[in-house]
Structure formats: C-alpha cells, structure tokens
Amino acid sequence: MAAEASNPVSAGETGGRRDGLWLLVIWVVLSIVGCLLVYNVWGPHMPPGAASTSASSQQFDTRVLAAIATPVVIGVLLYFGWALAFWRQKPGDDTDAAPIHGSTKLQATWIVVTSAIVLGLAVFGTYELVNPAGNGSGQGPQPIFNHGVLAAASDTSWAPNTNNILQVQVIGQQWAWTYRYPQFGGFETTDLVLPVGQQVRFNVTSLDVIHDFWAYQLGVKADANPGVNNIAYTTPYHTGQFVVRCDELCGIWHGAMYNYGTVMSVSGFMNWAHASEIQLAPVTKILPPYALTYDPTVLAKVGKVNQELGLTSAGGGYYNPADPEQP
C-alpha cells in the first residue's frame, strides 16, 4: 500500500499532468468562447435593459459580472464532467487515490488571484456606483454620488437642454403613486411622464407607510419613507412605456400598487406638462404647498366644521395618538 502511494509515476499516467494540461487547454478555450457569448450575445438582453443611463449602467455591471463568473462555472462543470468520465473507480479497485501534498506555489497563486478578483470587483463596483449618478438608487436627501449631474439652476422652472435638471416628486400612498412637478406650478397627477434625453431627479417620499419606487426599465429604485426625501437620478434614452411598481411590502394591496410611466419626446413632454399645469390648476390650489416631505399626521389647513368636530390641533391631526386601539 505504501509502495503504491509513493509511486507518482503510476498516478501521473492515469490522472496527473496529462489530464491537467488537457483540462487547462479546454477550460481556456471554453472560457474565451463563453465570455464572448455571455457578454455580447446574452448581455444585451440582461435586465433591466438599456432604457436609461442608470439601466444601461446596471446592465453593464451585470454583463461584466456574468462574464467574470463564466470561467468559474465552466471550470467547475468541466472538472466535474472530466472526473465522471475518466476518474471513475474501476470495478474491483479498492485502492486509495494517490496522496497529495501542500504546494506553496499553488496556494500563493490562489490567494493572489482571488484577492485580485475581489479587490478589482470592489473598485469596479464603487466606480459604477458613482457613475452615472448613484446608478439609479435612492441616496437620501443629500446624494453622495452625483457625478455628471448638472447644478439645479431653478426649482420653479425648467427648460430642456439647459443648465438645469427636471425634478419629479414621487409620492407613495396606500396604494397608489402620484407625481408632482414643482417646476410646472407643482401640479400633481397619477401620470408619470418624462422627456427623453433629459436628466431627471426623482424626489421620493411617502404620505403614510414605507413604499419603494421602482421604475424597472429605467433602473431607478428608491425607498419612499414618510417624512424623508430620497433622491435618485436618471436620464431616459428611449421613448416608450415603463413599469412602476412598489417594491416594499406596504399593506394588503401592495401587489396591486403599480402603474405605467411614459418617456416621450421633449416637445411632447413640454406640451403635456403645460397642458397639465393649466388643466390641474384648480387641484393644485387645494394641494399643500410643494415641499420635499409631508407630515402624514398633520393637515396644512382645517375648515371650521372640521375643527368643531375635533380636528383642533394646529394644522389638524387626524387621530389622537393616544388612542387605545393603537397596536
């Protein structure tokens, strides 16, 4: 037994250097082909698509990560298949396999390569989070990653292709989304309409519980928290429809809390915005003044009868917070 184990020649003839060389060659060839196919053929169809700066950036990240993972997957499957095909135990062969010993060279190579991959991905991921601005994710009221975003020249007016950015407030409420356009008189609507090729800043908030604004095809996703303004950026590339969903379990109709947004031409958007501003002016008058957040428990104004019926706090609260039925 000891003599068999100390005979490296017999082990090498059946599964040693020759198999390793074959495995390496096949793995390299398959990996090159696989990476090219994954990145160039499958990649353009990976979610969330390329309908905006943030979406295409996220798709690029997914393509890169998938391409990096491809040699690993191929290596595991190839080794597994090779072992099944050539290293099976022969009938009647009860001997152990040849012993292996530690290899400083192999271990050092493994540590260096894996460390380089992990650290490289960390650098890559950090850069991708910065560019484009925040990669479509909500960054709270003071965005850290706003690379490439134009300075806001005005919060009350907007014109395309100027030194300004279009602001859209996203308001979550059980169970619907509404949108306010502060640069067009602050009108509110259930229609989310954006101009193609123009930078957009979403100011996301909620009137009741925690929701999550997810414009899937635009690659924009930001929590909608009551009393908090959560900012996300994007620039739509193409005209068309996109889906808006709530991605935070927010109550019994959470699953039905979705609608559709539209990216249209700049001229079409301007026509829509100006028409909506005029059409919805009577509604805008009764809305609370535009603000980045709204206190869900307080009314901005209360009529005389409402006050006489018990809504007497300054601004008017809905219900007594000390109500015994509070869970």
Next chain:
Amino acid sequence: MSLPARVTTLVIAFLAVVAGGIFVALHYIGSQPPVEDYTSVASNGQVNVTLMTTPETTVTDKPDWVSYFIKSPQTGQFVHTTYFKVPANTQVNVTILGYDGCTPLRNPYWGRVTGTFTQSGRKNAEDVSIFDGKKYGPVTSVSTFDSWADCSVQHTFAIPGLGLNVPVASPPTVDENNALCAAGPCVGATDDEGNAPHSVVTFSFRTPKDGGTFRWQCFVPCGGGYVDGNGGPMATPGYMMGQMEVQA
C-alpha cells in the same frame, strides 16, 4: 403501547396537524367576502350597482369600524361585502348612499373626480346631493373638492386600474355629523337608521372589454383608532376595500 398502536397514533396526530393547517389556510387566509353578482341583471349594456357607507358595522364583530355595503341585486338587501361582479364592456351606473361623517383626505388630490361619465344637470363633477333628513334643512349640493377646507368628504370609491376616483360627500354640518346613522347597514325609518343624514352620489363608468379583476379602495385614512388611520377597516377586505370582477 405496542409498535402498531404508536405508529397509528403518530400518523393520526400528524394528519390532525396537517388538517388543522389546511383549515386555517382556507378559513382565514383564503376566505374572502361574498361576491354580489350583477351580471344577470345587466340589460341594454348597462347595470345599476348600489353601495352604502356606514359609520358603524353592527352586523359584524367589529361594530365600531366604518364599512361599505353592497345591495344584493337578487334580494335588494344590503350585504356586508365589498366584492361584486359586473359584465365586461358595460356602463356601470353606481349609486353610493353615504351615511358616514367627514374625514379629510390625506392627499387632497383624491378630492378630484376622474374616470366617470359627465353627469348631466350637475354643475361640477365634485358636486353631489345631500339628503335632508327633513329636520336638517333642504337638499343641498356639496362640493367635495377641498376636503381640508370643508367638511365634505367621508370616503372615496377609487379603482386605480381604471383611473376612476369618486369622493363620497358627507353631511356638511356639525349637527348632521353628530346625528349619524347608528346601525350598519343603515336601513330603516328612524333618525338613527335609514333616515339619518346622508349623501347620494351617482356616477357612471364603463368596464373594459376584456375581463379581469380590479381592486377598489378608499383613499381617506378612515381606520380610526389605528396608526395614522391605516389599519383596521382600511386593511381588511370587506370593509373599505374590495374587488370588482369583470366577466368577459
């Protein structure tokens, strides 16, 4: 205990636990309010649906919850449910008898009427009639447009999937709000039953050509006693939310 007896006991116990789990799933999780079927009473491409809002629900074990009721097309009685079925591609003429008092909308945007046919003889879409109840004065028209400035909205009937939103007017005075219906459903001849102050809201909308299930809800935070008015009847099917099944 013998081995067969122990095995039998274990199997029976296991089956009992499984049966209990299935019962809980079906009875509590899978159950839903009854569906009032209006498909058989539709004619000439139209169907009339009547709903009611009440400040109390005395026919349930939650008497202090606000609720919607639906009039059964077969019996004419108001049933405690919020699920109803109507035909596709049909004009639905809705009447809501609003017996509850006013609560401001959390978002005044929902004071706007959308998705309905234009009502003839109505000055503005947001104006609705208030039943006088005789001692509260003549029938008046109340604007539900600004629920913050006026005591004018009690609930809304909204089907977001169809872009439909109709605020339900409330009795506009303090006296009327202090004399609301004390039963649920509000039927009867006394001052605290069907004769109590209430609004009558009528509107029409068209169901889509294809079938489907559309949820509807109230946008007023009317779950009094729960955090920010969101819980209780606002979060329980059969009270302030429901489903409209459209049968193709």
